[in-house]
């Protein structure tokens with residue numbers, strides 16, 4: 001283990017590059033029958049230039065975002081990397097209370113509020129949160145034009161309308177869904193949340209909104225322990241493996257499309273159902289997670305629906321594993337990015 005750490009320190013990114021290139025040349029991705037469908041580069045929006053100053057030893061893996069962008073640039077050259085735009089207070093207010101937005105942006109959050117979020121307040125925290133929401137907004141607009149687009153961060157699904165929690169300040173999916181409706185790009189949106197933690201903030205913000213369907217597949221024993229009510233919740237027991245997970249996902253997607261006809265899917269492709277995750281409690285393999293991603297994209301493609309992807313959580317015991325899961329999702333998203341889909 002010491003040797004591996006030393007190699008990482010000495011060789012730096014070249015170590016990761018070989019790791020990720022090996023993953024992308026594995027069966028998981030190359031078996032995709034849809035690679036040949038690619039007709040334009042997928043757009044991926046990043047915000048990792050806006051890094052939070054965190055205390056030493058902080059458990060949030062902030063470096064994964066830079067590692068992911070570097071890996072995408074290095075092994076997926078066809079992906080178009082673009083810096084995420086800033087999100088204004090007015091747009092944030094589509095999903096958040098103005099008093100909460102003001103407390104965040106002016107540095108007036110109480111100690112208890114900062115503790116619930118899990119990050120100390122800083123101007124960088126505000127800017128990063130604005131950019132992360134901006135990346136999901138940009139990915140939604142791009143997906144509506146091209147079929148698929150990606151936010152290399154986002155999926156901050158624990159943020160509530162009047163408070164943040166669980167490393168989430170603003171709820172990017174709820175904001176983006178409402179903005180796409182306000183811009184008259186679509187009228188019905190589905191949030192398909194496959195992060196291992198329940199999308200409680202998204203469910204709460206959109207609880208009375210029939211125009212946005214919230215689906216969450218999550219570990220029943222994971223945070224948040226006091227779950228909200230999504231339009232469709234699937235709570236999975238500890239140790240759920242690939243086959244069980246994929247069967248539950250197929251059933252959930254089928255139920256969702258029976259009940260709701262979305263014109264856009266916002267897909268939270270959390271890396272934390274992976275068997276190597278510190279927090280996840282599930283046992284999905286890399287191949288299982290690739291099959292998960294394809295199941296969502298296939299369901300969307302069959303119906304001619306655009307998909308905007310956000311990375312959401314990932315807390316691997318080995319951070320390379322988390323980055324590899326996210327990278328695999330970006331690669332698969334890229335393989336589904338094709339010429340314009342009419343949705344409005």
Ligand SMILES: [Zn+2]
Pocket residue numbers: 195196197270272312313314
């Ligand atoms: Zn999570």
